[in-house]
Amino acid sequence: MRLILVGPPGAGKGTQAARLVAKHGIPQLSTGDMLRAAVAAGTEVGLKAKAVMDAGGLVSDEIVVGIIRDRIGEVDAQKGFILDGFPRTLAQAEALDQMLAENRIGLDAVIELRVDQSKLVSRIINRAEEAKAAGQPVRKDDDPEVFKQRLEAYNRDTAVVIPYYEKNGLLTVIDGMQPIDDVTAAIAAVLSKLDERVESR
Numbered sequence: 001m002r003l004i005l006v007g008p009p010g011a012g013k014g015t016q017a018a019r020l021v022a023k024h025g026i027p028q029l030s031t032g033d034m035l036r037a038a039v040a041a042g043t044e045v046g047l048k049a050k051a052v053m054d055a056g057g058l059v060s061d062e063i064v065v066g067i068i069r070d071r072i073g074e075v076d077a078q079k080g081f082i083l084d085g086f087p088r089t090l091a092q093a094e095a096l097d098q099m100l101a102e103n104r105i106g107l108d109a110v111i112e113l114r115v116d117q118s119k120l121v122s123r124i125i126n127r128a129e130e131a132k133a134a135g136q137p138v139r140k141d142d143d144p145e146v147f148k149q150r151l152e153a154y155n156r157d158t159a160v161v162i163p164y165y166e167k168n169g170l171l172t173v174i175d176g177m178q179p180i181d182d183v184t185a186a187i188a189a190v191l192s193k194l195d196e197r198v199e200s201r
Contacts, residue, residue, distance in 0.1 A: 001026060001080035001191065002105065006162060007113035009150045010120045011176045012183060016113070017084045019184050026080040034067050035059065045070060065095045093161045108194050110165040111187060113176030117151060
């Protein structure tokens with residue numbers, strides 16, 4: 001099972017990915033984690049990424065796709081994987097398709113957790129205020145201004161991959177504003193249909 005979870009920051013992708021990992025025994029591939037691991041391991045792609053980061057630059061699509069290519073070749077990803085935080089752009093989506101085709105594998109589904117973004121911002125503001133009131137530090141990601149910037153970046157760059165996957169017939173939209181357990185159940189129903197389709201081939 002090879003999945004992509006799509007949705008804005010705060011939509012609950014991380015929570016749902018963790019549940020899928022526990023249930024299906026397939027790894028969640030976070031580009032940030034993979035980038036750090038490749039740099040630490042000193043792989044060829046990791047060394048390229050380190051040079052760019054040390055110079056204060058942004059890691060290119062080519063490097064990010066290279067890191068994913070290396071990672072999905074590892075033993076634990078042979079049964080499948082969950083991509084979270086990638087692809088972030090249309091160019092990355094196209095590069096991912098090409099890379100998967102070269103490996104003679106394909107995506108099974110792209111699941112979008114669709115949410116009311118205005119309510120997300122309110123949720124983050126409330127969470128930040130509750131942390132302050134309790135005398136706790138506000139997480140950087142929960143700073144309302146930082147969150148709004150991340151949301152703007154998502155809408156500008158990443159949201160364009162949704163029509164791309166919809167056109168390819170891979171997209172399923174799930175209401176991410178539901179309670180967490182209901183979202184989990186909705187994802188399970190999507191994956192169950194996929195299993196039935198595979199078995200009927």
